[in-house]
Amino acid sequence: MYQKTVLDNGIRILTEKVPAAYSAALGFWVENGARHESRALSGASHFLEHLLFKGTRRRSALDIAKEIDSVGGALNAFTSHELSCYYAKVAGNKLPLVIDLLSDIFCHSLFDLDDIEKERRVILQEIHMVEDSPDERIHELFAQNFWPDHPLGRPILGTHQSVSSLDRSVLLDFFANWYTGCNLIITAAGDLDHQQVVDCVASALGSLPKGCRAETVAPxxxxxxxxxxxxxxxEQVHICLGTAGLSQGHEKRYVGQILNAILGGSISSRLFQKLREERGMAYSVYSYLNAHADCGSLVVHAGVSPDEAGHAIGVILREFNLLNKHMVSVDELQAAKDQLKGQFMLSMES
Structure with a gap:
């Protein structure tokens, strides 16, 4: 069972002790992502993710790297449409060290002008890389047209124009607005003591302003x-085809997960078998659920030769139609449930 403590400044701390573990994983989850950005600020959340590892008043970027390496740990971050996450994994007895390290970058990052310009160039190259990767670009194109004129339809990395225009003052304001206590959730699991985690966080982040919760508008x-x-x-045509899905908290979200597993969520799924195994039309074919707080989508992706694109789309639409009109067999339903249960159990071991 997990334990939860909420600090006076709104920081939520959730931990779970895993008796057999020697390590501990820690996550600083900021409830702010690409969907909280205006068009002019597109890419700001991801930009901040890069900058927070570039040095603080106490630690240089090299110091941060050396400190995590000195204990054999791992440190990383990612940005999504709805949150930014900074996470680490270390031996259980080194958890106070990494709490101090992540707290330091939250409270005392320098946002040096030279680092900002350097990371701007890095991010622009990252955008180029996505644009040159059709199997990645196709998903951005789908979102752009599925959620037009909404932040969910804009790329997490931002655009050439928006990233080029983000200056230090804009980034500092964005950081001050959203990297606050009420937008921060800290999670830890493994070899740990809940009260020790709470004490470490309270000592390091107790003075972090509470701030205001990030608000969103549904598309x-x-x-x-x-x-x-x-x-x-x-050489290939990349196809992205989708329809409305379910939100993260929808009462039928588990039904949606089972449906996705049957449609294209595994190598035994209908689409994988029809397009790859039976017809040899695609190497990569899969479906996935894109679930947000208040909306979602069900998306299919396949890469096929140009002369078979129309045929592939027909096969995909046929499988959608079959799921809509005919009951799933008891055996297929049970197989999908067993697959999801197995994946869940395996994920709980990490």
Whole structure:
């Protein structure tokens, strides 16, 4: 069972002791991501993720790297549409060290001008990399047209124009607004003591301003049927086809997960078997659920040769239609449930 403590400044701390573990994992989750950005600020959350590892008043970027390496730990971060996460894994007795380290970058990052310009160039290259990777770019194109004129339709990395225009003052304001106590959730699991974690966090982050919770607006203007084509000279056509899905807290979200497993969530799924195993039309074919706080989508991706794109789309639509009109067999339903239960149990061991 997990334990929860909420500090006076709104920081939520959740921990779970794993008796057999020698290590501990720690996450600083900021409830702020790409969907909380205006068009002009697109990419700001991801930009901050890069900058927070570039040095504080107490530690240089090299010091941060050396400190985590000196205990054999791992330190990383990622940004999504709805949150930013900074996480680490260390031996259980080194958890206070990494709490202090992550707290330091939250409270005392320098945002040096030279580092900002350097990371700007890095991020612009990251954007180029996505644009040159059709199997990644296709998902951005889908989101852009599925949620038009909404932050969920904009890339997490931002655009060339927005990233190029983000200056230090804008980034500092964005950081001050959202990296606050009420937007921060700290989680830890493994070889730990809950009260020790609470004491370490309270000591390091007790003075962090409470701030205001990030607010979101649900998308409303989703097209019912739309085809978008981006022409590039490639050996394959990448197809992204999708429809409305379920939100993270929807009462039928588990039904959606089972449906996705049956459709294209595994190598025994219908789409994998039909497109790859039976027809040899695709190497990569899968479906996934994109669940947000207040909306979602069910998306299918496949990479096929240009002369078989139409056929592949027909096969995908046929499987959608079959799921809509015919009951899933008892055996197929049970197999999907067993797959998801197995994946869940394996994930709980990490």
């Amino acid at each position: 409303t203007n989703r097209p019912l049927c739309q085809v978008n084509i981006l022409n590039k000279k490639l």
